[in-house]
Amino acid sequence: MNIENITIIGSGYVGLALAVSLSKKYSICINDIDEEKVNKLNQGLSPLDDDEFLEQFKNSNPKIIATNSIEKALKKTQLVFICVPTNFDEKAGCFDTTIIEGLLDEISRSKSNPLIVIKSTLPVGFVEKQNKIFQDLQIIFSPEFLREGSAISDCEEPSRIILGGDSSFNQYEKIFDVLLSAKKSKFDTTTRVMSSSEAEAVKLFSNTYLAMRVAFFNELDSFSIQNSLSAKNIIDGVSDDQRIGDHYNNPSFGYGGYCLPKDTKQLISDSKDSPSKLITSIVESNQERKKFLAGEVAKKEFKTIGVHRMIMKKGSSNFRESSILDIINFLDELNKEVIIYEPLLDDSTYLGKYTVFEDQDIFFQSCDIVLSNRIEEIPEKYLNKIYTRDIFNTDR
Ligand SMILES: NC(=O)c1ccc[n+]([C@@H]2O[C@H](COP(=O)([O-])OP(=O)(O)OC[C@H]3O[C@@H](n4cnc5c(N)ncnc54)[C@H](O)[C@@H]3O)[C@@H](O)[C@H]2O)c1
Incomplete structure (x- = not known):
């Protein structure tokens, strides 16, 4: 055929x-x-x-x-x-x-x-x-x-x-x-x-490894914030070891997107009959990271907190399971006022409670601090308002 x-x-x-x-x-x-x-x-x-x-x-x-x-x-x-x-x-x-x-x-x-x-x-x-x-x-x-x-x-x-x-x-x-x-x-x-089961496992273990790597460098970054150390210096020093490597080590607000969150959870489900502790911890670590960062931002006592883009990566068409969504929820629990700039949203509010701005300049002028997972798209004149953990400006 x-x-x-x-x-x-x-x-x-x-x-x-x-x-x-x-x-x-x-x-x-x-x-x-x-x-x-x-x-x-x-x-x-x-x-x-x-x-x-x-x-x-x-x-x-x-x-x-x-x-x-x-x-x-x-x-x-x-x-x-x-x-x-x-x-x-x-x-x-x-x-x-x-x-x-x-x-x-x-x-x-x-x-x-x-x-x-x-x-x-x-x-x-x-x-x-x-x-x-x-x-x-x-x-x-x-x-x-x-x-x-x-x-x-x-x-x-x-x-x-x-x-x-x-x-x-x-x-x-x-x-x-x-x-x-x-x-x-x-x-x-x-x-x-x-075999088909081995191929299915390759996919789940690959994405879980990537999630683990993100969670690891994010824990390193949280440690650095907590102890007033330079995360960049530590990551550079750690990544010089070729077994670890200078890639996929940029801190973020947490792993997210359509695949990593769901694939790690599926692997937890598939691993329930085998000895496994690490995979569950990856999911917990990611939640902890988002909660920690929301707490850090809340501590700064700014009145209006902006969120610049809800997508996980530049060029993406959606914000499925984006890490910023949980950070918004945590900030809400801490009674913080959040406003959003996200051109993919048509409505003037998100979930009926967060104001969505169409105009980027008016958005920035309305915020005291702006959270951005990745800074690539931020106009230079507003960089001083940004809160990010994007140290290396890359997703590779
Ligand atoms: N998005 C990624 O980066 C990525 C990467 C690797 C693997 N995957 C996996 O691939 C699969 C698809 O992911 P995606 O991101 O392309 O999904 P998606 O949600 O972007 O697209 C799925 C499409 O399937 C269509 N659809 C739903 N039910 C249908 C049906 N009964 N008949 C015909 N069409 C139907 C939907 O309308 C939609 O257009 C998922 O299992 C995902 O985990 C996704």
């Missing part, structure tokens, strides 16, 4: 990045339940307000067809990528995988028999279980490592490509060919095949 037509279910960061990158070589159909996204895609517009995607849709005009009909999307396709949300269900204490289970059922009933690659992040053991339930389907898991704000570049320069599935499955090479076609020709990429 030659792969020519590819269906991508879900046009969020993961699905859209794949669609744009693969559209140079393959005929791509996107299926999404969000009609606005489908309409935008069919008009040749980016459904995400993210700098990289906006630029690609403006300059490269990727050829993508979109539909909200799953039946239509499954016709004539040889390969389906599932890229839908797997949100963490706080009540159940694990990922909500019902969307994916429903889609597998639809694909099975359609009798279209495509190869299925799940890119959504999964609990360990999910694909193995589904392959037993849907014996007519061939389901593979391929962990996705892209980052919001650099999603297309990350597809073009993937750190590794991993396929997880049954050892009797004999079509791994075909899927590697498809995924490798997205990468820049000169870029070398490691490919690996393993």
Whole structure:
């Protein structure tokens, strides 16, 4: 079977990045339940307000067809990528995988028999279980490592490509060919095949390691604040050890975004039968960090506290699980007045209680101090009002 037509279910960061990158070589159909996204895609517009995607849709005009009909999307396709949300269900204490289970059922009933690659992040053991339930389907898991704000570049320069599935499955090479076609020709990429449960664990442990690293340097930074020491000097000295390395060591308001918070919590759930203390502590450390910083700001007795941007990273289109959201809550508990500057918000208030400013200058003039997780976007004339822990001006 030659792969020519590819269906991508879900046009969020993961699905859209794949669609744009693969559209140079393959005929791509996107299926999404969000009609606005489908309409935008069919008009040749980016459904995400993210700098990289906006630029690609403006300059490269990727050829993508979109539909909200799953039946239509499954016709004539040889390969389906599932890229839908797997949100963490706080009540159940694990990922909500019902969307994916429903889609597998639809694909099975359609009798279209495509190869299925799940890119959504999964609990360990999910694909193995589904392959037993849907014996007519061939389901593979391929962990996705892209980052919001650099999603297309990350597809073009993937750190590794991993396929997880049954050892009797004999079509791994075909899927590697498809995924490798997205990468820049000169870029070398490691490919690996393993069981689906191992691949699921790779994704959760990778993100949990990153969360741990953020939490570690944030604890170092909190220690420095508490003891009136220079966090920069300590981090520089620690990072000179090549085993530790001079990267991903910039303090912040806490890890956040869509993936790290939920993936660490899922790994806690998956680790409950094995000896594990560290992973739980990472989640607790991150909460402690936000509470500590809110307390530090509150101590300064400023009247009006501004929040400059609620996104986690420059260029991102959303502020899902952004660390500043918890800091706002903690400041609220301390009865502090908070106002916000966030161009992604249309309303004049956030949650009906925090004033949202449209005009950046009026915002800055109305604040006594302004919290900003990253200072890259702050106009120089307002830097003296900023409270940040962004020491190195990087997210790498
Ligand atoms: N965002 C990231 O940086 C990132 C990185 C790696 C892995 N992941 C994982 O990939 C998955 C998707 O993440 P995302 O950020 O792209 O999500 P997203 O929320 O940005 O997009 C998901 C899309 O799926 C669509 N959708 C929901 N239900 C659907 C259905 N039944 N049929 C068709 N479309 C449906 C939504 O409308 C939305 O457009 C998640 O499991 C996430 O953990 C995300």
